[in-house]
Amino acid sequence: MSTQSMSFNLRVWRQDGPQAPGRLVDYKVVDISPEMSFLEMLDELNVQLTRRGERPVEFDSDCREGICGMCGLVITGVAHGPLPATTTCTLRMRHFQDGQTIEVEPFRAAAFPIVRDLVVDRSALDRIVQAGGFVSQNAGSAPDGNAVPVPKDDAENAMDAAACIGCGACVAACPNASAFLFTSAKVSQLAYLPQGRPEARRRVAGMVRQMDLEGFGNCTNHGECEAVCPKEVSIQHIARMRKEYWKALLG
Numbered sequence: 001m002s003t004q005s006m007s008f009n010l011r012v013w014r015q016d017g018p019q020a021p022g023r024l025v026d027y028k029v030v031d032i033s034p035e036m037s038f039l040e041m042l043d044e045l046n047v048q049l050t051r052r053g054e055r056p057v058e059f060d061s062d063c064r065e066g067i068c069g070m071c072g073l074v075i076t077g078v079a080h081g082p083l084p085a086t087t088t089c090t091l092r093m094r095h096f097q098d099g100q101t102i103e104v105e106p107f108r109a110a111a112f113p114i115v116r117d118l119v120v121d122r123s124a125l126d127r128i129v130q131a132g133g134f135v136s137q138n139a140g141s142a143p144d145g146n147a148v149p150v151p152k153d154d155a156e157n158a159m160d161a162a163a164c165i166g167c168g169a170c171v172a173a174c175p176n177a178s179a180f181l182f183t184s185a186k187v188s189q190l191a192y193l194p195q196g197r198p199e200a201r202r203r204v205a206g207m208v209r210q211m212d213l214e215g216f217g218n219c220t221n222h223g224e225c226e227a228v229c230p231k232e233v234s235i236q237h238i239a240r241m242r243k244e245y246w247k248a249l250l251g
Contacts, residue, residue, distance in 0.1 A: 005033060006032045006033075006093060006096075006098045006099075007029065007032065007099060008032060008041070008093075008096065008098075008099070008101070009026065010026070010027040010045065010104060011027075011101065011102070011104070012027060013025075013106055014057070016116065018114055022114070029041060034093050035094065036092065037092060038088050038091045038092075038093065039064060042059060058117040059071075059073065059117065060119050060120075061089055066165075067165060069165035069230075070167070071088040072087075072169055072172065073105070073118055074103075075088065075091075075102060075103070076102055076103050079107065079172040079228040080169050080228060080230050082095065083095055084232075085230055085231070106119065107120050107171065109172060109216070110177060111179070112172075124179075127210055127214065128182070128183055128186065128207050128210045129186055129207075130210075131206040131207045132203035132205075132206035132210075133190070135190060148195070154193070157188065157192045157236075157240075158189050158192035159189075160234055161185040161188035161192070162189040163232075164185035164229075164231060165231055166182065169228045169230060170225035170229055173224040174222060175220075175222055175224070176218055176219070179211050180211075180216075180225070181225035181226065181233060181235065181237065183241065184238045187237070187240070187244055188237040188241065191204070191241075191244050200247075201251055202248075204247075205249075
């Protein structure tokens with residue numbers, strides 16, 4: 001593997017605030033190691049901007065280990081970039097061509113208002129979870145892991161749903177800006193387990209209601225959400241959520 005330094009032509013979305021007009025601004029970064037992550041490359045850009053007395057580019061990040069979901073960016077038209085099952089913070093620059101022009105934009109959705117530059121407000125996802133994505137029953141101390149039998153398929157489906165890190169890439173990729181994959185993952189991770197059944201109807205009704213109130217679009221089965229999900233959460237959870245929702249309405 002080559003360790004030769006790389007250079008890139010960046011087109012980065014700059015916006016001073018929620019109500020300010022935004023635009024793509026051209027930058028060039030040089031001496032980039034192929035092993036740098038995409039965020040480390042942006043850090044290097046900000047070092048260069050600071051040295052020139054210019055305002056650094058603002059973007060979200062925290063763990064930089066592909067766990068927290070804060071690092072979401074649209075990179076050359078794809079949420080989190082061109083590599084499947086990869087968050088922005090774990091995407092390496094070796095996956096781009098030396099000298100390539102890369103466009104960097106924020107996640108775009110009416111429910112994700114831009115705060116500044118590449119930072120968006122994704123608190124709408126938190127409010128969906130607050131509307132019911134939890135178990136409120138007093139369960140006492142932690143039970144033995146084998147005390148409550150759970151079928152293997154149900155356990156695996158619940159774990160697949162629980163892998164969602166709430167990054168919002170599904171919303172950014174969907175042509176309808178739908179949050180169905182996110183919401184269905186939060187519904188399914190409890191719907192498959194016995195601990196989630198006592199509140200199942202109230203949970204799904206509350207979360208779907210909040211999702212609609214936040215202004216997310218409807219699901220029309222494009223499948224873009226599953227394609228860009230860095231944790232490969234399955235679209236099958238949307239079907240499960242629909243089933244749970246109709247049970248709530250008819251029950």
